[in-house]
Amino acid sequence: MGIKNPFFICFWIISSTLVAQESVQDSLQQEQYIQKFPDKITGRLFYINTYNSFEFSSRQTEETVSLTPNKQNKIGAKVSFRGLSLSYSFAPDFMAENKDNDDSRLFNIGLRGYFGNWMQNLELYSEKGFYVENDMNQVYLPRTKSFKIGGSTGYIFNQNFSFRAITNQDEKQLRSAGTFLPQLIYYYTNYKIRGTGGGGQEIDEKYHSVDIAISPGYYYNWVPTINLLLSAGGSAGIGVNFSDGSDSESLTSMLYDLNFRGAINYDFSDFYAGAQYSYLILNHNTDRSTYTEDNIPYFQAFIGYRFDAPKKVLDISDDVNEKIDSIKN
Structure with a gap:
């Protein structure tokens, strides 16, 4: 025991030193790829066009029926701080596409966080x-x-890749990097089709749908110059859908999902501007005779600025982080 203890102590010291050096090297390497803004609040104003539409295809007659909302252009605001972001948008009447908004509604809210x-x-x-x-x-x-309510949970394998630089701009990608990014996607959807059809018949149908899928993907941030970021990527996955309609029996079927995303950002000092586009497609059966394509296109153009967070906000955030760390330990 007298020999083993000194050996174990030396081994522990050497191992701890190597781990610490590796951690420091990883941190320094990440700083070469990503610039962080931990003490700044990132705010933006944006124009957005997004909606959720459906396309139903009959397996028997090959007839296709689309269900598309009264589309609206929106403006909104988004605030991000230390990995959390909150956005809100609305459709003002002065925009051309919103002139026929009487008795219609298109409301969307999103929340994204990084842990x-x-x-x-x-x-x-x-x-x-x-x-x-x-x-x-x-x-x-x-x-x-x-x-519709739902979202996704994903894991970014490459720590040198910044998804925040695409979506929140509370980080800046300094050098090109890509990452494998698997996601778990889940949505609950219900829609009620009510009204008078073209032949004068009354329509009153209700559907409920639950989507769950595993969707692996790859995304790449290309930095041709220090202030310009071009990003592209996508994912494809498979899962299960549970559908239940008022005029049909409950059905469990295979779900296929496709998701594409592209973005361009110009970032100079604390000012930034850009645009991003994504398209999510969820394919599944609604009943035994109907195939459904559930679509969510999304386009956003934005301009924003990073400003120093108030000291009180920083203190509260630090206290929360300390409490979380103490629970982990």
Whole structure:
């Protein structure tokens, strides 16, 4: 024992030193790729166009019917601080596409957070007023509604890749980097189709749907110059869908998802501007004779600024982080 103890102590000291050096090296390496703004609040104003639409295809007749909300252009604001972000948008009447918003609604709110390498996204869509369209005609149903809530949980494998530089701008990508990014995607959707059809018949149908999928993907941030960022990536996955309609039996079917994302940012000092686009597609069966394509296109153009966070906000954030660390330990 007298020999083993000194050996163990030396081994422990050497191992701890190597781990500490590796941690410092990893931190220094990450600083070469990502500039962080831990003491700044990132705010932006944006224009946004997004909605949730559906396309139903009959397996028997090959007829396709689309259910598209009364589209609206929106403006809004977003605030991010230390990995958490909150956004809100609304549709002003002065925009051209919003002139026919009477008796219709398109509400969307999103929340995104980052916890180490983990990324959490939550979003909500509430829509009222839809166009039902097939090859023959188009009918507007002002009483038709839909509601969707859900999001995704993902893990960023490459610590030198910044997803925040794409979505929140509370970090800046300094050098090009890519990452494998698997995600768990989950949504709950219900829609109520109500109104008078083209032949004068009354329509009153209700559907509920739950989507769960595992979606691996890859994203790449290209930095051609120090102030310009071009980003692109996508994911494809498989999962399960649970559907239940008022006029059909409950059904469990295979779910396929596709998600594409692209972005361009110009970042100079604390000022930044850019645009991003994404498209999420969820494919599944609604019943045994109907195949459904659930679509969420998203476009945003923005301009923003990073400003120093008030000392009180920093103190509260530090206290919360200390409490979290104490619980972990």
